[in-house]
Amino acid sequence: MSEFVSLNHGSGGKQAHEFIRKLFAVKFGMHDPLTDSAVVKEYGFTLAFTTDSYVVDPLFFPGGNIGKLAVCGTVNDLSVSGAIPKYISASFIIEEGFPLNDLEVIAASMAEEATSAGVRIVTGDTKVVGKGKCDKLFITTAGTGIIKPGYEHISFGEKIKPGDRLIVNGPIGNHAIAVLGARNNLSFSSSVLSDCASLNHMIQSVLDKSDQVHFMRDLTRGGLAAVLYELAQLSKKGMIIEESSIPVDEPVRGLCEVLGFDPCYLANEGKLLIVAGEDEFESILSTLRSHPLGRKSEVIGSVVDGQKGNVVLNTNNGGRRILDIPSGIQLPRIC
Amino acid sequence: MKYIEEYRDRELVLKLVANIRKITKGKYSFMEVCGGHTSAIHRFGIPSLLPPEINLISGPGCPVCVTGTDFIDKAILYSQRANVIIVTFGDLIRVPGSSSSLEKEKMKGADIRIVYSGLEALNIARSNKDKTVIFLGIGFETTAPGTAVTIRLAEENGLDNFLLLSAHKVMPPVLEALVRDGVKINGFICPGHVAAITGSHIFEFLPKKHSLGCVIAGFEPADLLQTVLMLVRQVNAKSPAVEIQYTRAVTYRGNSIAQQQLSEVFEFSDAVWRGFGNIPESGLKLRKKYEKFDAEKIIPVSVDFHNENPHCICGDILRGLKKPDNCSLFRRACNPENPIGACMVSAEGACNSCYKYDRNE
Numbered sequence: 001m002s003e004f005v006s007l008n009h010g011s012g013g014k015q016a017h018e019f020i021r022k023l024f025a026v027k028f029g030m031h032d033p034l035t036d037s038a039v040v041k042e043y044g045f046t047l048a049f050t051t052d053s054y055v056v057d058p059l060f061f062p063g064g065n066i067g068k069l070a071v072c073g074t075v076n077d078l079s080v081s082g083a084i085p086k087y088i089s090a091s092f093i094i095e096e097g098f099p100l101n102d103l104e105v106i107a108a109s110m111a112e113e114a115t116s117a118g119v120r121i122v123t124g125d126t127k128v129v130g131k132g133k134c135d136k137l138f139i140t141t142a143g144t145g146i147i148k149p150g151y152e153h154i155s156f157g158e159k160i161k162p163g164d165r166l167i168v169n170g171p172i173g174n175h176a177i178a179v180l181g182a183r184n185n186l187s188f189s190s191s192v193l194s195d196c197a198s199l200n201h202m203i204q205s206v207l208d209k210s211d212q213v214h215f216m217r218d219l220t221r222g223g224l225a226a227v228l229y230e231l232a233q234l235s236k237k238g239m240i241i242e243e244s245s246i247p248v249d250e251p252v253r254g255l256c257e258v259l260g261f262d263p264c265y266l267a268n269e270g271k272l273l274i275v276a277g278e279d280e281f282e283s284i285l286s287t288l289r290s291h292p293l294g295r296k297s298e299v300i301g302s303v304v305d306g307q308k309g310n311v312v313l314n315t316n317n318g319g320r321r322i323l324d325i326p327s328g329i330q331l332p333r334i335c
Numbered sequence: 336m337k338y339i340e341e342y343r344d345r346e347l348v349l350k351l352v353a354n355i356r357k358i359t360k361g362k363y364s365f366m367e368v369c370g371g372h373t374s375a376i377h378r379f380g381i382p383s384l385l386p387p388e389i390n391l392i393s394g395p396g397c398p399v400c401v402t403g404t405d406f407i408d409k410a411i412l413y414s415q416r417a418n419v420i421i422v423t424f425g426d427l428i429r430v431p432g433s434s435s436s437l438e439k440e441k442m443k444g445a446d447i448r449i450v451y452s453g454l455e456a457l458n459i460a461r462s463n464k465d466k467t468v469i470f471l472g473i474g475f476e477t478t479a480p481g482t483a484v485t486i487r488l489a490e491e492n493g494l495d496n497f498l499l500l501s502a503h504k505v506m507p508p509v510l511e512a513l514v515r516d517g518v519k520i521n522g523f524i525c526p527g528h529v530a531a532i533t534g535s536h537i538f539e540f541l542p543k544k545h546s547l548g549c550v551i552a553g554f555e556p557a558d559l560l561q562t563v564l565m566l567v568r569q570v571n572a573k574s575p576a577v578e579i580q581y582t583r584a585v586t587y588r589g590n591s592i593a594q595q596q597l598s599e600v601f602e603f604s605d606a607v608w609r610g611f612g613n614i615p616e617s618g619l620k621l622r623k624k625y626e627k628f629d630a631e632k633i634i635p636v637s638v639d640f641h642n643e644n645p646h647c648i649c650g651d652i653l654r655g656l657k658k659p660d661n662c663s664l665f666r667r668a669c670n671p672e673n674p675i676g677a678c679m680v681s682a683e684g685a686c687n688s689c690y691k692y693d694r695n696e
Contacts, residue, residue: 004442008672015672254336259451260682262378310694317348317556319380321692327671 012221012267013326033234035155036217037081039147046152048083050074051142057333059102059137061182063174063194064269066139067106069335071113071121072198072269073220074143079200080216080272082154082207083145088114090124093138096131106137117198119143151207157215157275160235164214164303165281167274169202169288170195170296171247172224175335176266177255188258192251197270202291209287212277219271220335222326225264227273228311229325238307241323243316245300265326267335275303338583342555343379351560352384358567364390364519365566366655368510369526370397370683371554377692379556389563392518393685395509395608395653396526398474398502399426400677400684403607406502407432408638413469413500413630414445420463421447422456423471426681429674433640453485460489460497469630472501477528479503479619480593483600486621486628498630501620504606507537508617514545516611518655522548522566524559527581532597534589535579542575553581600625609677610650649676652685659686666690 008015025034037050054070064072071088078085090110094103114121153159178194199218207213215235217227224246232239248256248263256263270293276284281299288294313323341347367373373393376382382391395401411432414421421437428437428447441447446466450456453470460468472482482503489497506529525538530551538549548569552562562580569575579585597619606618621629646664651657659665659678669675671687678684 004439006438006442018672250336257336257339313380315378315380315556316345317343317379318345318352318384319348319556320383321377321380322694324691327691 011326012226015327033156035081036077037083037155039081039152039155046147046149048078048081048145048147048155049142050077050081051140052077053138053140054335055135055138055333056179056335057135058179058182059106061194062178062192064196065106065109066137067110068113069196069269070139070141071110071117071119072196073335074141075117075119075198075200076218076270076272078143078145079203080155080218081147082151082213082216083147084204085117085119085143085145085200088119088121088141088143090121091140092124092126093134094126094128095134095136096128098136103137113198117200150211154213154216157231157234159214159277160231160237160275160303161214162237162303162305163278165276165278165299166228166239166241166301166303167276167281167285167288167297167299168219168224168247169199169272169274169294171249171252172219172268172271173248173252173256173263173266175269176223177252188255190251190255192249192255195268195270197293199270199272199293202288202293203272205291206274206284206287210276210280210284212280213274213284214277215275217273219268219273221267223263223265223267224273225262225311225323226325228323231273231275232309232311235303236308238304238309239301239311240304240307241301241311241313243313245298247296247298264323269335339555342553342557344557347557348384348560351557351564355389355560355564355567356386358564358571359386359388360571362388362390363521363567363570364392365522365524365563366392366394366513366518366520367524367552368394368396368506369529370400370681371528372524372526372552372559373397373685373688374683375554376559377688379559380692381556381559382693384560385563389567391524392520392655392658393652394513394655395610396475396506397678397681397683397685398478398504399430399681400649400653401504401509401608401610402427402430402473402502402677403609404432404640405607405638406500407436408640409631409636410437410469410471410500411435411440412636412638413634414440414447416634418466419446420459420466420468421445421471422450422459422468423447424451424473425449427471427473429680430677431674433638453482454488457485457488457492457494457497460494461492464496467496467498469498469500472499472503475504475506475526475529476532476597477526479601480532480596483596486600486625487596489628490625497628498633499621499628500630501618502606503601503619504608504617505603505619506533507540508614509608509611510538510541512611512614513654514541514547516654520547520655521570522550522575524562524566525549525551525577527551527553527584530579530581530589531584532590532593535577535585535587538577542577546575548575549577551577551579551581551585553584608653610653644675647676649678649686652678659689662686
């Protein structure tokens with residue numbers, strides 16, 4: 001490990017994983033798999049518990065703002081663990097001189113998002129630091145939810161097996177491109193909106209109908225590629241992906257071509273990967289498609305016996321290659 | 336996406352592959368010179384489509400990879416000076432110098448900013464009048480005209496706090512050096528974007544002097560496969576020539592406006608290439624008329640650079656003599672997180688592309 005913390009350590013890629021494992025997990029006595037939410041048992045109840053900090057730049061972007069993101073992110077981290085999100089905390093680090101009006105708009109977005117997701121923001125904290133001591137506003141949310149009996153395995157992927165299908169709930173990359181477009185140093189503007197959304201209701205509708213959800217993960221930093229890689233490592237199985245099945249909106253595809261990005265590595269804030277059992281993937285797909293946040297869901301590939309720990313991509317043009325975990329910094333401060 | 340989708344069409348691709356297989360007789364080695372081609376070849380899984388008799392070798396066409404350690408060391412020295420902002424394209428910041436990298440200097444507090452174009456560097460200079468902004472100009476005939484325009488705009492706007500540290504290079508001398516050094520290939524997949532600027536005629540010495548085929552290629556899968564097909568035909572017919580596959584962008588004479596901008600601002604100079612050492616007349620430096628923008632003239636620095644890790648074979652890879660798998664450091668000590676050689680840093684580098692897209696299955 002190099003001597004100083006670099007932006008790469010926060011990228012969600014390989015360095016970030018190693019950094020977290022070697023520095024924090026060891027000291028805190030945490031064990032693999034390191035999941036988005038901790039799953040803890042107390043007095044016969046299974047709880048999911050998670051926390052996340054938000055430093056997105058700019059604070060306002062097409063399709064959302066840092067406040068909405070802070071609520072959705074935590075709701076989604078809980079939901080993909082198979083939990084029903086319940087209570088959220090919110091801490092604010094605010095730079096001296098920050099416009100109160102902006103703070104009101106951000107707080108209102110948080111309240112609105114919490115209401116529609118059916119969670120309550122029940123505690124919080126504020127700190128104000130001197131001008132230049134932080135960049136405008138950072139928010140940390142934590143959240144807890146209940147995991148009903150029978151869903152504990154989801155977060156650990158214990159039931160993943162060959163033949164399972166990999167489903168995403170719609171076009172990827174929109175959040176990263178929306179945030180990038182809102183930064184004024186890149187001279188492009190686009191109609192792309194962030195996909196920032198709380199996925200808990202959609203996930204619940206799937207869990208209510210099927211017990212064959214074998215794993216879920218939201219496609220945030222590091223994008224689809226990072227999640228598929230983790231999944232392959234976690235399950236010690238291979239993943240075969242059809243590039244032509246991965247949904248990507250046309251403007252995102254175009255901007256990726258221009259800027260040299262691969263949509264598979266771009267961050268999302270309202271997309272997830274579901275590993276669905278072979279027998280019920282079609283009904284899971286149709287449940288997803290009947291929900292507004294999953295209308296464009298697609299099966300993008302499957303779990304296979306060979307290729308252990310690898311993600312193999314069959315390219316659009318008929319070729320074949322590895323889809324590796326992102327390495328180094330993709331785009332800073334996207335969430 | 337017009338001009339992209341049709342060149343990725345699976346049926347067209349498979350038809351080209353079948354045609355290549357039909358006429359393949361014996362073994363062929365072709366070098367893709369451009370880093371953009373290296374990256375595209377691996378990203379689209381082209382090696383998985385070609386018959387095993389056809390071997391594609393990466394060449395010295397990734398600007399980050401061929402940039403010498405001395406350039407990185409100079410940029411680091413500049414970054415350590417007070418009131419200096421270094422402005423660079425992204426990949427360069429991770430390239431190891433003799434003892435540090437721009438990324439490490441940034442962590443220690445140097446003001447190093449990443450941009451997508453030289454014009455952004457000008458904006459940084461405009462809004463930081465109390466500082467000296469040094470732009471790291473890097474790239475071949477493709478990006479050098481952009482830097483030329485940037486310098487002319489700096490002149491027109493009377494910016495006196497903007498400097499250029501140039502590592503711009505030109506293609507023909509290094510191809511000559513490759514052939515002289517004995518690279519074993521049957522032809523070149525020539526860089527489409529360089530040729531869009533220069534015109535196809537700059538490659539004519541290759542068939543004439545060295546009997547090597549040249550096909551100037553586009554960057555999509557069908558482009559690359561059609562290029563291979565054209566090269567195989569040239570080899571089979573023993574009639575090496577310069578052909579243009581990338582006709583939607585490349586002409587014989589090229590882009591005269593860009594060429595004018597280039598020669599207005601730059602002149603040829605010696606340049607150090609990683610793996611090759613000094614190659615006469617292979618670099619671009621600012622003409623006397625514009626030397627007030629030349630960082631090395633205005634703030635002279637001298638560096639005492641050390642050579643790279645003795646086990647690193649980037650030099651041989653850039654000269655087409657070895658492949659990443661031949662390196663004892665590849666995938667072990669050298670990986671994208673801890674790059675030892677420049678070919679692992681850049682997304683267009685041979686080692687980075689192989690690491691990212693290929694794996695023994």
